[in-house]
Amino acid sequence: MAPVVWSHVGRILWLACLLPLAPVRVAAGMYELNLTTDGPATTGAEVTISASLVAKDNGSLALPTDAHLYRFHWIHTPLVLTGKMESDLSSTIRVVGNVPGEFPVSVWVTAADCWMCHPVARNFVVLPITEFLVGNIVVAQNTSLPWPSSYLTKTVLKVSFLLHDPSNFFKTASFLYSWDFGDGTQMVTEDSVVYYNYSIIGTFTVKLKVVAEWEQAKPDATNGIVQKTGDFSASLKLQETLRGIQVLGPTIIQTFQKMTVTLNFLGSPPLTMCWRLKPECLPLEEGECHPVSVASTAYNLTHTFRDPGDYCFSIRAENVISKTHQYHRIQVWPSSIQPAVFAFPCATLITVMLAFIMYMTLRNATQQKDMVENPEPPSGVRCCCQMCCGPFLLETPSEYLEIVRENNGLLPPLYKSVKTYTV
Template structure:
């Protein structure tokens, strides 16, 4: 009986110990921490970190009404804590780093009376601390372009240095700015804002060196001059608007003659060039021709006209800033010699002539070979030749005389007798 009483009493005591932990146990997994910080910072400057307890489902889960049920716990070593404040379900600490590096800071939330209990939510952040100045180089221009880091030439640029010092660590410092605009121009100012005008197109890098000096009281009550520096840069792409297109080419040409037209772009090299031949000079519509990428300020168009008539080159060029149109009229006259009409007859005539020359050459070669191998003609041929042109084929003059006597007996002799006289 006594044992049962003690067992029941033990359960009651155990439940009473769990009552303070109930809110934390119920809230575990339902909340999360949002962390914000104003880092990065330079060594010696104060950094602020804030953590807020929020519900994971902001639309359906309400935060506890009693904010004293929870406590925030921070780990920030080796950063030095300079201040801590808690308000409602949020906590803020201020720390200082005296050496450069990346330092992790963690925080978790537990029940107010049980820091060993399971955390309701956890958070983690890394603070970058540097020994140099922290800031940004900002470039602006009145004319805004839709492409990042792209600006117009011959238009004033505003280049500003924005120091990042939320704790006012450098409020007593004196700054000196050394500028290099990348085109050979350098200057030194005491102002963090300068105005500059680029006259040529291209990609340039603006470089800035910042020096900050201030007096600081040392532990021995003496004053010393402290100094911090920082190097910053920004890349700029200077563009120029397309002021027009200069077209160099003939205005009169014959059919079947290759024509070349040169386009000179007055401005930055365009990204695309589009052209088309039309009966009239009208602007090109979107999708009317196929664009061609061009990386220089000149481009050549080539075309061969097959039909006579009046034509117009409609040209459109576009770069990252603007676009422009240009036109070029041309008259095409019929050619005096139509290649398509005479090409086939000429080719046929040349082929026939070559075939005839080859035939005659082969024939002569064959006849010469037969004469060398058979010097005596056949008997039938010889008889025929003797009847028709025998005198020309006789071997000796005596043979020729004998035949003449036989066939022409009535003819007078071919020679007369010579009379001799005695005186």
């Protein structure tokens, strides 16, 4: 028995050493091998691996019509071969792994009458074998969202566990499922499908522990309970539709006063928001305002009005699910500081003007009084006038006094008339 085993081992090692020695030109020739497998698998379960010989130039190269011209050579140790089947330029093997690990499986093709010749094509695949259950969690919902793993809150989720068992290894097993939805809710079921409804937004991790039990015959012809377990998880992002925008802020304000408005978004972030000030409450069109990214459910916007009047904040927001509009009217009154600011310079200007007018009036009155009280000009002035004016000067003081009386008609007369009464 021992010589036979060593003979097989020697042959496998010889083939393994022969494979790397093939020239690169032959390995990268006209044909190639496509490998498919239904792994990974749990220990004890059967795995199927298939190899197909195809042309490298997308099928324009004609393959030989006689499939018996080529032979497929497999290396799968330490996996146990349980079956092999060959047909038209393809070969399929079934293997079982009794210990966990990652095992390479190699295959190459040679001429049927010369299996020691250079291979026509070759390839390999790494097969994972685990001692745990193999499967995954699948989440489905009627409403599909554009983001991966995104779902709606307050909408029923269908959460399923799909066992990977292509060889029907667990056909006699019974399963127990322990669910943890990440929001404090846990449950245990015997069914692989559950329905759950998340009431709040956020990112949650669904954790599942699966236990499989079945009876298996022992070497002593008695039946024993065999158990395998597996831990699985899936990340879910729960979001809400944007139901509206709550605006918190004043409705009456004065000019040149900084105003702050708080926007509370009734939906799940992240979202995109934009706003614009209009004279009327009308929806915003695309491209009418600059979008702003908001990473929370609240946002503060500030603005300072310079002109009084009636205004309307037109606000648009949207997330990956929906969009909504909201409006906020506001009345802007003139600031109470403005009249005082403008009244001070006006009052100052008016006061200066009045003072100037009074000064000029008093000055004119003073000059006229001096002219009446001192009709005789100073000697220097009189001399100057006599020299400059020449013949224009009057001959006698009486004529001068007469002219003064005519020019100052409002002054009292120099003598008083005597009133006479007749009895």
